[in-house]
């Protein structure tokens with residue numbers, strides 16, 4: 001037998017009480033792990049938006065909203081902008097919101113976006129690999145995002161009716177962008193035609209020259225068409241997304257703090273009861289020559305054992321819980337891929353450890369300060 | 380300083396002068412100016428009515444409590460002027476209480492090893508020493524049992540093994556047979572006496588039964604926190 005063995009054994013003397021304390025802390029840890037997995041999953045799926053071949057600048061009508069679905073920019077601007085210094089390639093995109101003919105409205109946000117584009121410029125959208133083939137210019141073909149394909153239960157070769165026209169699915173793509181993967185791309189002139197947006201586009205995607213400064217090019221475009229066109233860079237958007245992630249992160253930390261406080265109170269309570277019940281025993285330990293520090297260490301260690309067990313249980317529940325939820329939620333399941341980072345697990349166990357120390361220190365101190373004779377007289 | 384006194388002071392193991400201890404803000408005078416000398420190797424019994432201060436005296440000798448006044452020297456250590464007494468308790472004394480006070484979730488073998496956790500022995504050495512001691516108290520077949528499975532006499536034998544495990548110079552026993560029937564009690568007393576003789580350990584035992592007290596070489600009667608009588612066995 002050794003000291004450590006004793007510390008591991010002792011918390012399980014009163015199984016019910018320890019189990020209750022463990023459950024309380026494990027719930028907190030599970031929440032932290034689950035939130036962490038989901039946020040890092042979201043972060044990963046938005047980071048892919050900033051892909052190598054994709055456009056860096058989005059040019060839209062001044063005053064239009066992010067998800068505008070009308071054609072408000074003149075098509076000629078595509079080539080106008082391409083001539084500007086530092087611009088490498090441009091693509092005009094018409095965005096429309098469509099209901100699928102069976103009446104279902106499938107994309108996560110509630111809109112099924114159909115984007116018209118010249119098929120040769122799909123790489124600007126971050127679409128590089130297509131399962132099947134691109135659509136032909138001017139044809140009634142489309143490529144469907146992976147999420148949309150799963151939600152609509154469609155595969156290559158199937159047909160789909162939008163805006164009253166039947167389209168054949170020529171390919172399925174995965175760009176990693178949540179919004180895009182929930183929608184479809186068709187030939188620009190076909191979409192302009194069937195939505196009566198001839199010669200109009202919603203926005204222009206711009207790819208800059210290799211050595212050009214994205215911010216400067218972006219400003220130059222906006223300056224060239226004052227009161228008409230506005231620009232945002234992919235980096236700006238990533239920044240906005242990061243801000244949102246920041247809020248979720250703050251929330252996670254707030255929940256962590258709550259878990260520390262609630263869990264800490266639970267541990268204090270459990271350990272005080274345990275010390276109280278073992279008063280005589282602690283008196284004996286002092287009588288046989290244990291130093292106060294050893295008694296302090298034992299009780300503190302027991303508290304940490306409790307919270308580390310809760311850390312393990314909470315981590316398992318969090319990981320399993322997120323996977324089960326994603327498996328049963330068709331819209332999020334295909335978008336969010338939980339990311340297992342060491343940092344998250346270090347954080348979960350760090351918090352468990354901290355709760356053990358915070359919750360254990362006072363009971364441990366009390367135990368170490370017990371007067372041996374008082375303790376031995378205790379009934 | 381001559382050789383004579385030097386030799387003498389080395390024989391005195393416990394040296395108590397005018398020791399006072401009160402509880403409840405001085406309301407209860409548990410020890411009221413007590414003087415006592417005990418030589419190394421003696422077997423002393425302490426007798427007296429309930430509440431006379433016997434346990435308090437024993438706890439003072441074992442450094443479980445601190446006196447208010449006077450002086451107490453045990454094994455050359457001035458207990459009133461030593462900060463950390465745990466080393467003293469670990470090395471010099473072994474306690475046997477009226478109640479065995481064993482830890483219920485640990486086996487007999489583990490209970491006996493508890494005091495050795497303060498030493499630098501390896502876990503193998505600890506186990507060997509505990510086994511040997513349990514054998515000497517006739518419990519070698521019970522080493523892996525939990526104390527709850529043992530009889531009162533067996534538990535007290537485990538407690539004796541635990542008290543001996545760090546080779547103390549003094550065994551302090553506070554009514555060790557108080558919760559046992561007389562037959563089992565006699566076995567425990569014989570065992571303690573046996574240990575005292577074989578190991579040459581100083582044995583101080585509190586009891587309130589005269590027939591138990593007279594087993595010792597010397598009987599001290601305590602009353603109202605003072606020594607009332609101090610008699611050596613005549614034969």
Ligand SMILES: Nc1ncnc2c1ncn2[C@@H]1O[C@H](COP(=O)(O)OP(=O)(O)O)[C@@H](O)[C@H]1O
Nearest residue numbers: 402403407409428429430431432433434435436
């Ligand atoms: N920790 C304590 N707190 C308060 N009173 C105590 C304490 N210890 C002993 N006493 C009191 O001191 C007196 C002597 O007690 P004790 O030494 O236990 O007597 P004995 O062992 O001879 O029966 C008693 O009146 C007892 O109630």
Ligand SMILES: [Mg+2]
Nearest residue numbers: 433434435553
């Ligand atoms: Mg007593």
